[in-house]
Amino acid sequence: MTGRLADAAAIVGLGQTEFSKAAGRSETQLAAEAIVSALADAGLPVSAVDGLVSYTIDPVEEIELVRSIGAPLLRWSSRAPYGGGGSQGVLLHAAAAVAAGVADVVVAYRAVKARSGARFGRAEVSGRATSSHAGTTAGQWCAPYGVLTPASWMSLDATRYMHVSGATSEDFGRAVVQMRAYAAANPNAHFAGRPITLADHQASRWIAEPCIRLFDCCQETDGAVALVITGADRAADSRAPVAVAAAAGAGVFEEEIASNHYRPDLSVMDSSVALAGQLFGAGGVARDEIDVAMIYDAFSPILLMQLESLGFCARGEAKDFVADGNLGPGGLLPCNTNGGLIGEGYIHGLNLTGEAVRQLRGESSNQVDGATTALVTASRTGVVLRRG
Amino acid sequence: MTAPPRRPPPVLTDDNEGFWTAARDGRLVVQRCRGCGARHHPPRPMCPECHSVDLGWEEAAGTGVVYSYALLHHPTHPAFEYPVVAALVDLDEGVRLVTNVVGVDPHEVAIGMPVEVAFEPTADGFAVPVFGRRGGG
Numbered sequence: 001m002t003g004r005l006a007d008a009a010a011i012v013g014l015g016q017t018e019f020s021k022a023a024g025r026s027e028t029q030l031a032a033e034a035i036v037s038a039l040a041d042a043g044l045p046v047s048a049v050d051g052l053v054s055y056t057i058d059p060v061e062e063i064e065l066v067r068s069i070g071a072p073l074l075r076w077s078s079r080a081p082y083g084g085g086g087s088q089g090v091l092l093h094a095a096a097a098v099a100a101g102v103a104d105v106v107v108a109y110r111a112v113k114a115r116s117g118a119r120f121g122r123a124e125v126s127g128r129a130t131s132s133h134a135g136t137t138a139g140q141w142c143a144p145y146g147v148l149t150p151a152s153w154m155s156l157d158a159t160r161y162m163h164v165s166g167a168t169s170e171d172f173g174r175a176v177v178q179m180r181a182y183a184a185a186n187p188n189a190h191f192a193g194r195p196i197t198l199a200d201h202q203a204s205r206w207i208a209e210p211c212i213r214l215f216d217c218c219q220e221t222d223g224a225v226a227l228v229i230t231g232a233d234r235a236a237d238s239r240a241p242v243a244v245a246a247a248a249g250a251g252v253f254e255e256e257i258a259s260n261h262y263r264p265d266l267s268v269m270d271s272s273v274a275l276a277g278q279l280f281g282a283g284g285v286a287r288d289e290i291d292v293a294m295i296y297d298a299f300s301p302i303l304l305m306q307l308e309s310l311g312f313c314a315r316g317e318a319k320d321f322v323a324d325g326n327l328g329p330g331g332l333l334p335c336n337t338n339g340g341l342i343g344e345g346y347i348h349g350l351n352l353t354g355e356a357v358r359q360l361r362g363e364s365s366n367q368v369d370g371a372t373t374a375l376v377t378a379s380r381t382g383v384v385l386r387r388g
Numbered sequence: 389m390t391a392p393p394r395r396p397p398p399v400l401t402d403d404n405e406g407f408w409t410a411a412r413d414g415r416l417v418v419q420r421c422r423g424c425g426a427r428h429h430p431p432r433p434m435c436p437e438c439h440s441v442d443l444g445w446e447e448a449a450g451t452g453v454v455y456s457y458a459l460l461h462h463p464t465h466p467a468f469e470y471p472v473v474a475a476l477v478d479l480d481e482g483v484r485l486v487t488n489v490v491g492v493d494p495h496e497v498a499i500g501m502p503v504e505v506a507f508e509p510t511a512d513g514f515a516v517p518v519f520g521r522r523g524g525g
Binding site: 121122123124125126127128138140141142143144145146147148149152155156157158159160163205206207208209210211212214261262266 | 399429455487
């Protein structure tokens with residue numbers, strides 16, 4: 001068993017709304033708009049849709065969505081666990097569904113009002129010990145100590161990572177400067193036209209000292225992204241298919257998304273190590289085939305940690321990999337060319353998948369010449385996509 | 389008259405209440421399997437080592453070292469003073485706690501710092517284990 005699903009499915013449609021600070025309409029409407037747009041891009045009628053897949057921490061009720069888009073018959077639906085960490089799991093779920101023959105046309109989506117609605121980054125005390133499959137149950141052990149937000153949860157891992165690797169806030173800042181440079185050239189990005197310098201990064205205020213400054217954080221954003229997935233055999237009929245060359249997910253013992261601090265070595269993202277084993281293991285994709293990567297950058301430290309845990313550089317060397325310009329144009333691993341979650345916005349990770357599709361179609365604002373293979377990861381879930 | 393504690397109380401469940409009720413009484417306990425002796429934190433209903441459901445609570449020495457920390461500046465919650473000194477403490481018994489380091493200049497907190505337990509009251513009459521520098525100072 002490889003733990004990956006290879007070459008079974010393709011992304012045949014991509015749709016999204018505008019990204020903004022205040023969408024002025026419901027998440028259900030945003031999702032419906034993105035799905036209709038993705039189906040138009042795919043050249044498929046809504047009557048063809050028979051599968052839906054989302055991931056947890058989703059305010060959109062499937063039944064309300066179906067009422068709005070008018071899909072006449074749903075054969076299958078699911079939600080991948082772990083919130084944004086599960087964002088690439090939608091492709092494993094969708095590919096598995098079409099490979100198993102339980103659905104022919106699956107729509108994957110995420111709509112958020114992370115800016116104008118319920119913000120992740122607000123300090124609130126939950127009265128519940130569980131998290132409805134969001135993967136943050138260990139947050140119950142954090143709340144009495146004022147550790148209330150994703151940044152605060154992640155900061156405990158990030159400080160340890162700095163201690164072990166020698167990475168500094170400036171090292172994180174160099175990655176952020178690159179994300180903001182890409183975002184500056186992306187008209188859909190929250191930070192379109194607004195690049196920063198390392199000095200700007202270092203002048204931004206502490207969120208969690210000594211690891212996370214304001215500019216290290218993703219931009220909570222309103223908007224939606226949708227993808228249409230079919231079997232590989234049907235993909236040739238569409239305008240610009242992108243093959244799901246490999247899809248995998250990995251959850252390891254004693255690890256949640258960000259609020260679980262009980263693994264022996266928090267400077268390593270164990271689930272990313274496992275994920276890389278599945279995607280890049282025997283018979284899988286070779287790392288040097290990856291032309292462009294989208295790596296979940298909710299906070300800049302986890303971008304560097306994933307570079308190491310995914311095996312793109314050795315332990316403790318991500319700071320040098322970044323400083324050498326490898327995430328930028330012409331580097332070894334151009335990364336988050338939409339500006340990432342830090343620069344384009346936080347559509348809970350699914351906008352990274354959208355950017356990978358654009359790269360493989362040759363339609364990115366920061367196009368990597370000749371990109372044919374793209375990696376998208378969200379710590380524990382990931383896909384390799386290939387130009388169709 | 390002293391203002392009542394504002395720190396939010398823990399949320400009790402069937403699986404965690406032994407830890408928090410002990411803390412309310414000023415005792416730091418660690419879950420221990422009566423079958424194989426393994427210690428676990430956070431507590432859980434079944435021992436993952438031997439699948440025993442006969443789990444009890446053992447009083448900890450209350451000493452450990454800081455595994456990691458962060459000074460939380462923003463966003464703020466009215467129950468806390470900022471920066472909040474968030475920390476992970478590895479107890480001598482081999483389990484790790486999320487906690488606060490108290491009574492120390494926040495900028496003196498460091499990985500590897502020896503600490504010992506203290507207790508701080510919460511709203512609703514509970515208390516939670518926190519840690520100060522071991523040996524005073």
